Amino acid sequence: MTPPLYIALRFLTHRKRALLLSLSGVVFGVAIFICTQAQTQGFSRYFIESNIGSNGALVVRSRFRPRYEPLMVAAKNSKGTAARRQYFEGITNPNEIMRVSRQFPDVVSCSPVLRGTVSARSGFENATVDLYGVDPALHAQTTDILHQLIDGNFDDFRNNTSSIIIGSSLGELLQAGVGDTVQLLAPNGEYWRFTVAAIARAGIGSIDSTRIYSHARVAQALLQQPSGASMIIYKLRDRNRAPVLASRFETLFQHNALSWQEREESTLQLFLTLRMSVAITVSLIILLAGFGIFNVLTMSVLAKIKEIAILRSMGYRRRDIGAIFLWQGALIAAAGSVLGCLLGALMTWGVSHIPIHLRGLLYTNYFLVTWDWRHYVFATCLALVAVFIASYVPARRAAELPPVVTIRGSR
């Protein structure tokens, strides 16, 4: 143990009230930071997982016509803006696109979807629904549909072309359960009868309240669509590679490709803003704790002026004196961070057991939290930086104190 650390430890433990005050600031700052980040990211991550689990990490949609920009000549009175893309609904040759895209190492699987909006009725209830015509086997490979089923059986859906899977909230709205009949209105005015094979809950309100899955061929006939797929959804090995892959697919297939980050940009920004806002608020708590430590150490320097002069007379250098006060800050930061991390984990666990009845944007019965080691590292780093800054000024002040002035003043 170095002499400054030895002395710092003693100074610190002999001022218990000041130590407790400084320590509690860091402990609560770190703990609250961890807990709030776990909550905000918990909701955000749940949304992302559910969204990707239902809609894929990447979607290839409408074909577009290449712009051939080098060949274009701007009109004299035009402002020279680039011509907009012209899109054509649906996927041209989906099987070929899927065959080629499966060659990419990032692609785990892909599933064609024929999508359309139709009216559904069951008994006396009506609703406008988002019909997803899918290949059951491919869709089960690409999405989390199997895990999302809360009632019924996926095999019943796979083996029966006149069966459907409906979203849980939609089921409640139509008052339709497994085995019940739901009628879908075709564009030509005919009602098609389907049996509910299963109920799915994605956990996202906008999906659960509108979505119906049917067999792709049945959906194609019902919607009277010439194209076999209006989009292809992808499951990726690394979902963070989705933007890069989307850009490549656009160039390669001349179809609009959208990553989940782009698709859910507005919601993700909302979550990010919320996280940032909470992080800033909690960082202020940690800074306040730092300010508390600054005060405590400044008071300590004033209280220990005599001891500093004694140490200097005994041969302790300026940097040794500075180190004594920096060590005090470091010890508070280290102990505060460890205790703060433990308290943060405990608080996070406690919060995750608080029941809430959320049925809007997300579906959950308890607070959603994320267990992420980075929250703990970041909170610790933040505490260390705040405490270092708070300790530096008093430490420097202590180091600069001329011992002779103190000794003369004490005579």
Place this chain on the structure above:
Amino acid sequence: MSAQISLSCEHIERYLGEEEERVHALRGVSLEIETGSVHAVVGPSGCGKSSLLYILGLLDTPDAGRVLIEAETVSHLTDDELAQQRNKFIGFIFQFHFLMEDFTAEENVIIPMRKLGQLADAQMRDRAAELLQGVGLGDKLRRPSRHLSGGEQQRVAIARALANDPKVILADEPTGNLDTANSERAFELLQNLVHERGKALLLATHNPAIAEACDWVHEMRDGRIVESHHRNA
């Protein structure tokens, strides 16, 4: 003088304060302290005794002149180097004991040893116990310094000054805060240490009895040494 010079200064000038309050505290002071001798600096308050002690103890720097430890000039050294010299060669004793309140008697004695870093923990404890036994505090090693009496605190300060076996001990009115019995005891202790262990001691004092018992007495007035005489002279 044929004895070896432990500490000396030549033509020391020192000003204190700023502008109108500026005082010429030391005016060309020169002094030599030999090994195994006890020197006293006497004079009225404000004559420059303490200022001289702080400069000789490398706690303060002179505006002119130089300080030498064993014939080596130290005035040009950096702050860190001066701190090292203080740690190794000089032991300080102050009027108000100046012990570290949060530490025990033993720990107070160990603190300079920790800085020097030449002994292991067990060796430092043994040496502290030996020094405290030497000053009659062998039974109060673990007692917090603030729970010791004034006389006991001053004896701990003496033991601490000897912790790194310095060649020179500088004492600024070491008995100024003690009653007669404790004063005599503390001085006797210092005198014995100097003669038995071959140290050099310079003390500033107002106590004529103590001054008369020293080998050399230097009388100061208005920042100058106006008279120096040996006890036997």
